[in-house]
Amino acid sequence: MFDKKKSETATAQEEEVAALGVAADLSETAAAVTAAAGGEVGGPMLSDRAREIAGYVAWAIAAAILLIMVLAFFGVEMGWTTELGNSMLDQALDPQTAAVAVAVIGLNIHFGYTGLLNMGQAGFMLLGAYGFAISIVEGVPLVFAILIGLAASGLFAVVLGVPTLKLRGDYLAIVTISAAEIVRYVGRATAFNEHTGGPQGIEGQDFRGPVTDLSFFGSGNLDVGSLDYILTGANSWWMRAVAWSVVALCVVVVWLLVRSPWGRLLRGVREDEDAIRSLGKNVFAVKMQALVLGGLFGAIAGMLYVLPSSVVPDSIGRTLTFYCWTALLLGGAATVFGPVLGSILFFVVRILVTGIADNTVPDSYLNTQQAGQFGWIVIGVALMLLVIFRPQGVLGDKRELRFNV
Amino acid sequence: MSESVVGSTDLSDKSARVALMSGVDEVPGAAKPDPILTVDKVVRQFGGITAVDVGHLEVQRGIITALIGPNGAGKTTFFNLITGFDKPSSGAAWTFNGQAINRTSASRVARAGMVRTFQLTKALNRMTVLDNMMLGAPGQSGERILTSWLQPIWSRQEREIREKALGLLDRFKLLEKKDDFAGSLSGGQRKLLEMARSLMTDPTMIMLDEPMAGVNPALTQSLLGHIEALRDDGMTVLFVEHDMHVVRHISDWVVVMAEGKIVAEGTASSVMAQDAVIDAYLGAHHDTDLGDDSLLEDDQFAAIEAEAESEGKS
């Protein structure tokens, strides 16, 4: 009903209805008016319905995924589905999934709450990862290494924010996307090989030590249900525990922040900067705080991302930024749990689609490698459908559907 | 307003206001007994056209001043300039409450106590009406990022702000809408919300850009009452309005703009009878009072228009 296309008469009638205090659902009125005026084909009512259905479909898929994973976990024999369930479960608990979840939590502060278009979250991650890894390699104690990673990313946010936050939103998008690329190119440049390791990056074993040393899990294997990992090491229970604890901590921090008046201020800035200015608030400062905070989450995400593997600049590039965006839109921007759910769903659904395609379509049509590519295509199409039919994501507020902002 | 020259006079009394303004010359840029806002040499050009060119204007403290003028006269642009939402094309100076504010940002102007509303309303669509309101409150400790996560620090203030917001919403007939998204409000309701929200900032001076546009007559009546009540509480009001009846009804002083310039000042009745004003509105000299109802009758208006047109051609 907030289509710019809506006719003058619709507006006038709405005002009249509201003015007279008639208890009428305005959206219905508008829909009726539009329909009566022979307006938009398949007007708001139909598309509202379609959107609702899309929501149910999303929930059904999520439930099915959960069911398959639980069955696989308990070792229920279901043929290739068991194997699929196991790889989904493995992916869902993967420390790198957790890392992406933290990056998405940061992006959610930027975009979901404040409306800042950060198209270079990977740049923040990469800086955090470099700051952390290089410091450890140089013998800096763990806590300071983490602080250095955070500082690098925070400084990056300030440098990007100062020239762009006073301009229209698109400028930040352009600047972040190119700045993230610059970070990556500098990282992979051979000139700094000594520190960054160039395109090969920094081996995980060179900086993982201080984190694994903290483990009180002991050594050896632990076998829970269908899950079987070493207790301490790169691909270990300890890494999973650390990564998901950090996710939990980040969720709590975000929850504390966004329910506060500061969180309200962020959403106000997202909705209309000038309105907020007219109320005497320093919009630039608020946007800068949001940009830095989201960037710090990005830095933490970068550290978590490289811990189980290694710092390879090319693996933390544009693609990763776009994964983050997809996960954010999937889970629901401006929700506390959306980023976590979205990140898990994003990776797991891809495995699901790939697995189903690989196991049901004969190899002559779609071999394993092609099935992998098919998975990405489906993710792309799903993202498009999502933006059309459920722009608020799986967890988003249904009421937001009514406004095209 | 105790420190002001007229501090002793109680401006909630109509005769006191009349007496106060009777000493003021009815000429553009006239000096006021106790101006809260003083504007000098504000010029704003958009490419070739000069939207605003105000030499000198003083706005009297504690009364309701109306800013009128035909469409495109530059009223909104003038508002934008003095509230920091737009920058003048050349060196200008204006002071509010004795403080120079021509070089500060829009948010500082608002914090100095001068808030404005927008002709095209700026409701925060995907936030509830109550959240819209609560955002307006100044000096919230919970809005500082470092303390925001500690609820005990701000919860008491939050409760007070909430009470205040609910009170204002009740006054503006929006209370039952408090949990709805502002995006779901009608055009008139958005006007009301914006006005209520601006009052959350406890302003010294409030600048309303066509507050009554799209608000139904009955509510307009009660809003006029509220605006008068604000004035009686000591607030200064400057508002843009096209409805001459509204202007005549509540304004203590009227400033007329045309083609970017202040062309007349005075009390409502005298201004509407001034040649310069009629000229500005109708483009021709007439011995018609703009506040005259007969002007609104079709045949009268058509006659004036026809005459204006023929004069324009000649």
Ligand SMILES: Nc1ncnc2c1ncn2[C@@H]1O[C@H](COP(=O)(O)OP(=O)(O)OP(=O)(O)O)[C@@H](O)[C@H]1O
């Ligand atoms: N951003 C802009 N760019 C170019 N011209 C502008 C801009 N803003 C305003 N103008 C011009 O400046 C003049 C004054 O506009 P303004 O909006 O101040 O008028 P107004 O007095 O508020 O009119 P109304 O009563 O219709 O609201 C108009 O001629 C308008 O076209």
Ligand SMILES: [Mg+2]
């Ligand atoms: Mg205007």
